[in-house]
Amino acid sequence: MNDFIKKLQAIVGEAFVSAEPEERYLYSMDQGTMPPAAPDAVAMPETADQVAQIVRLANAHKVPLVPMGGGLVLSGLTRALKGGVIVDMKRMDRIIEVNPVSRYAVVEAGVTQGVLKAYLSKHHPGLKHSMPDAPPAATIAGNVCIHGSGHLSVLGGFHSDMLTGLEAVLPTGEIVRTGSCSVSPQWFSRAPLPDLSGLFLGWSGTTGIITKLGIRLFPNYRYNDVLIYVSETADLMPEIISRFTGVQVAEDMTPWMTPKPDWARGFFHINVAFGAHSKKELIFKRNLLQESVRSITDTGAAGFLPIPPVQKSRFMEIPSPDLARFADARKGGGFEYVGAIMAVERFAEAYRRGTEIAEKHHTTYSLGARIIGAGHAMMFFFAYAFNRADAEDVGRAAEALEETNRACLEMGGIPWKAEAPAQKEILKRMDPNTVSFMNRLRDTLDPNRIMNPGNWEV
């Protein structure tokens, strides 16, 4: 390993490689419940060429590599399950291009959500990208890799749907491009070519290391608003979601249910965020949204919650730090969630199963969802807070998460950014030909299986 570390240092510089116990400890785990798995070293490349050199070196020595962005995925996907080197991508932090007319940005893989937001608001105030509610240190690449979703997902779908192309280092060290940038100097779309980008999406870093990517940008409205609609029953939610998405003006829709405070228990809130270029347009859009659910509102089973302006700004904060704050619910710095990608009509069932599981395991929980596209799917989340300093509490949350993953699969949903054990559960239910196809692809791409091994393995 010593010889290997020296070679690694020769590639990225001595200051940016560490095999010290401090880095090995900290990079062995994330904020979730998965047990630690320490890397042998951590390296921080600055260029795609350095990444390619690292990959070739790792191949020669058969040393595993784990690409890492913000490391905020919570489900332990950036742990070195079989040792090796964690490649922390955050030094590759250049914003390469913003095309304001075709509305896309090209960034290096280590660019964080926060930095791109700040850059756009300074240099292109008329544009924005879809931010997840992950902390601002999450990277664009890490989030696209896991099919993340965010504040424009009703408008633009999963963040992977907003990908316009990428540059990646294959597990054997070649640098490739997918999408229009493989043919043209511009990064406008993945169509009309054979779509190779999918080889890197949802694979948890097992098929290569993305070094650059293009993503869609959207108009940043001058006027923004949020409506909160509250229903007394979960059964009404799919209908409500369908009506709101049907008028096609919302940017983001996030149902939420919370057992605390007591008065909020049993109510189903849905935040509907939208924006407009003018006040008139904003009022028009608000009317459309209100009108879309009028017949439900008239029954008295649901209605709009009046929100004072001070409260509104809190609901419109992007990213919302409230989610991170949930980690302090048990004064213990931890939470993890199962995000299940599932059909919207499963909403009520997901709520009931989630509540049962949380209460059975006595965890502090929060349930909610983010609607994807025009109601095409939802990411239903079951979040459990735990006290990191209390092993029993961590265990309770881990059991609840595991049971929730199984429940999701039973409901026909699929755990998103699944932990390694949940990946196994998914693979068990997957069409065997699909599993074998995945394996063949990996054997071809990564004959030495150096890329994030331990993930997507039966």
Next chain:
Amino acid sequence: MEHQEILHRCFRCGYCKFPSNYTDINCPAYLAHRFETFSPGGRMWLLSAWLNNRIGVSQRLGRIMFSCTGCGNCVEHCAMPGFKDQILLAFTAGRDAILESGTVPGPVRDYLTRVQNAGNPYGQSGKKRADWRTGTDAADYSGQEYLFFAGDVGAYDSRGQEIARTAAALLAKAGVDFGVLTDGECSDGNDVAMAGEKALFEELAGKNIKVFIERGVKKIITLSPHSFHAFKNLYPALGGQFQVFHYTQMLAFLLGRLSFKTPVEKTRVTFHDPCFLGRHNADYQSPRTMLAFTPGIELVEMDRNRKNALCCGGGGGNLFTDMISGGDDSPARARCREAAAAGATVLAVACPACAVMLGDAVKTEGLENRLQVREVSELVVERVA
């Protein structure tokens, strides 16, 4: 360890790495090193791991802990209202514990030894503390309304001495009645306290408090925001109750007494908030008022300003231990690039440590022809008629 109970509450979400608009990394130590271990959350988790015997104490752990400049960005921007106020106190307590373990990085040990032996980090004689005023009219302290306290950098660093002379001259021009102690005073101890060396801090503070009381000092004007912070916030608990002002706070009110030259053209100046005047004491305005009052200055702001300012990297003893100043992304170099990008030709500072750090960085960046680092009273003095 004090504040140990908050360590495991850190989620390592990283809000604390940024300013409020997320422009760029704003923890200077993390910016320079880029390993998660050097981020505020990394420190929280590592300290907790060490105290729970999951990792041992080492030179590297010491380096990680002592490279924190105490800038306060993490306290300002941590997402957790329940414990954010204690983060820096926990880091200081952690450094104290590391010092007690005896595994201290060499540069930190040398720095503390020099302060211990000489009463200042330069290792120079205490008798030379007032040498900076050679050639000025600054009088010995003999019961004037204010004591002017130049601090370590103002007393011993050649650039700091220039700044001390200019600030004192401007105070005099504005009619402030002050004197300077020629013996007895020592380092304010602020950065020693930040470094966790509580006993040494108390010794230094005790000496200063004693001499101030003996000499009848009631009001103090400090050159350094670090001294200002120590006197204002740390000394009272040790029996040192003085009215304390940073020199910009005095001058912000007094410039009306001066007459100025008519400017020929405007200079574009950007202001770098010093952490111990700004984030730690919430005064973002006094130096800006001075600049705004002075004819011929056009103030432009950097992306990161006021509570979002990027630290120059000199706090917590790092000016002397040099643990984050190497590399392209040393905070001082990043700050100079930011000032140049804001279109300024002058980067104004209100702290002699910032002047030294940023002055060096401008040269390393090769920006000398485009950007000058000037202290605010220097900019004012040259425009006074």
